[in-house]
Amino acid sequence: MSVNQDSHRVRIAAAPGEGAVIEIDGHDVAHAVEAYRITQTVDEGPEVTLYVQQGWRGLEFDGLAEVVVEPADVRQVVIGFLDAVDWRRLDEAVLDRVDLDGKPGELTRGMLAQLREWAASA
Numbered sequence: 001m002s003v004n005q006d007s008h009r010v011r012i013a014a015a016p017g018e019g020a021v022i023e024i025d026g027h028d029v030a031h032a033v034e035a036y037r038i039t040q041t042v043d044e045g046p047e048v049t050l051y052v053q054q055g056w057r058g059l060e061f062d063g064l065a066e067v068v069v070e071p072a073d074v075r076q077v078v079i080g081f082l083d084a085v086d087w088r089r090l091d092e093a094v095l096d097r098v099d100l101d102g103k104p105g106e107l108t109r110g111m112l113a114q115l116r117e118w119a120a121s122a
Contacts, residue, residue, distance in 0.1 A: 010048050012036065017121070022050070035077050051077070081119060090114060 014020035022030040035051040051073065094100075094110040 007045075010046075012038070012048070024050075034074075035080070082115075085115070085118070 009025050011023040012020060020030055020033075020036075022028070022033050022036065029050070029052075032052045033050050034053055037049040037051075038046060039049070040046040090111065093114050094107060097110050097114065099113065100106045100110055
């Protein structure tokens, strides 16, 4: 369900391990954005979809790129995060953890803890 669909000037600057700069018409909206998607077809200009925190009231827009603002679907964010996990890196990181205790479920607890740490540092 789209809340707003108009053309606006959009600036996104993101790097792994750093917070993203997300501006719409010069207004910083990064604090409200949980995820974003940029798409473009051969026949159309770019479209930026912002997945915002629930309750975000937004601001008035005026600009040059197509912007679709939607409530964040946490499931898609989680799926995207898990799809990006390299299983070999996860396996190595979990086996190197110092908090493994030999009790039942230790590997599952280790995986969940490792994924939680990676998610928190993203």
